[in-house]
Amino acid sequence: MSDVTIIYCxxxxxxxRAKEVAAALRRQLALEADLVAGKGGIFQVKxxxxxxxxxxxxxxxxxDEIVAAVAAARH
Numbered sequence: 001m002s003d004v005t006i007i008y009c010x011x012x013x014x015x016x017r018a019k020e021v022a023a024a025l026r027r028q029l030a031l032e033a034d035l036v037a038g039k040g041g042i043f044q045v046k047x048x049x050x051x052x053x054x055x056x057x058x059x060x061x062x063x064d065e066i067v068a069a070v071a072a073a074r075h
Contacts, residue, residue, distance in 0.1 A: 004033040004070060005046045014043050017060075021045065024063045029071055047073045 004025060008018035015037070022033040033045075043055035045066050052069040053061045061069070 003048055004031050005036055005044075006033050007036045007038045007042050007044045007046070009039050009042050010037040011039055012041055012043075014055075017043070021063050021066050024067050025070060028067050029074075031070070045070065 006018045006021055008014035015035075018035050022035060025031045025033050041055070043060065044051050045053040045061075047070055050073060052073045053066045055061070
């Protein structure tokens with residue numbers, strides 16, 4: 001199990017975005033992320049139990065923003 005978990009809404013079509021973020025984390029930070037399908041519009045990136053990035057009304061964090069948030073939270 002990894003320290004990073006990406007919870008995404010499968011019905012909303014966020015799986016592709018979750019996979020892109022996981023690939024970027026692997027490539028840039030050498031971290032593996034667990035992908036967890038959810039529903040209800042969720043898109044959260046957690047480091048351990050801490051949410052470091054998430055979709056909120058009117059804002060969807062980009063891949064670079066998520067990678068930076070995970071990197072900052074690790075230090």
